[in-house]
Amino acid sequence: MMAEQTFTIKQTAEQTGISEDTIRYYEKIALLPRADRKDNGHRIYRQEDINTIRLISCLKKTGMSLEKMRPFLAVSADADPAEYPELVEHIRSHRENIVSQIASLQQVVDFIDMKLEEGRYRRDYSDESQDCVSEKLRGEPKSKPVSPVEMSYFSVSAKTGKPPASVK
Amino acid sequence: MMAEQTFTIKQTAEQTGISEDTIRYYEKIALLPRADRKDNGHRIYRQEDINTIRLISCLKKTGMSLEKMRPFLAVSADADPAEYPELVEHIRSHRENIVSQIASLQQVVDFIDMKLEEGRYRRDYSDESQDCVSEKLRGEPKSKPVSPVEMSYFSVSAKTGKPPASVK
DNA sequence: CTATAACTTGGAGTCGACTCCAAGTCAAGG
């Protein structure tokens, strides 16, 4: 058996879709651990590292900032989450963010579908509908339903930015 | 009947969760149309404007840049999408983006669930699994199964189509 | 009359996340 395959930074970039510069940048800000080097100083990556980079890329898609990723990577990298209860809370809360983000996204999809499908014979919708609202989320099929859900997620400040100007 | 309710920028900020500064900024970059002013020059907003701002906020959550929102807002603001076929294509394509983003997000949720639940009795997963992939999702709050996504979104080179080592 | 508050404007500053650059090292090929 071969002693575990390794990759250059270029190969790693190709495999992950993250640019070499960005990978170095992640190392620079210590989001990634310092990669091992060959004798000539070149970085070498293993499958494990590629997985980590993919995880970063994945989390980025959820709108998580690089800073907030650190704890995730910690859990991912070493083992047992149960040993870091604080972290677990952190993560669980981000899970909720994501779930609500999915709802948000599904609503945009519904909104788009609505716009695209209803085509023309619509006169006024502008008063209550275009909050891209709905609530059921399923996968693909173009959903008709647009049930009135309170767009609670709208103002309740999802995650980005600051809290909504001190709610009275 | 009353001649349509209007709001100050402050009220609008409160209702939408978008700061006054940001609302003015959106106007400055013409993402929002120039708001009407009162005699004293203060901006006034109507329900329609608030809806538009909410739509922006909504689209932002889907990771869309302000620039790419412009066409969406055009469709939303005035009427019939069927009149702008180019736009419709644009939007349809973003819809696909979002759908795949939902898949992405669902996988992160699954990944988190996996990590949180398997708790400790897991030895190694680090070689192939932590691409935050999985495909089952037992009920939690609401969502049912979403879709049997493969990790195609993980960059063009989705290498081995190997199913995740059947988590759990 | 003053001062507080809610706004206006243009412009400057900040921050996260890259992205690019110059100068240097090293290995292989012509």
Add this chain to the structure above:
DNA sequence: CCTTGACTTGGAGTCGACTCCAAGTTATAG
């Protein structure tokens, strides 16, 4: 030996999206 190419480094520059500021206006309250 010289060049080419793939890398290294530290640091500077860019870009999107705000966020803050100072100076000014108008309205209301004491």
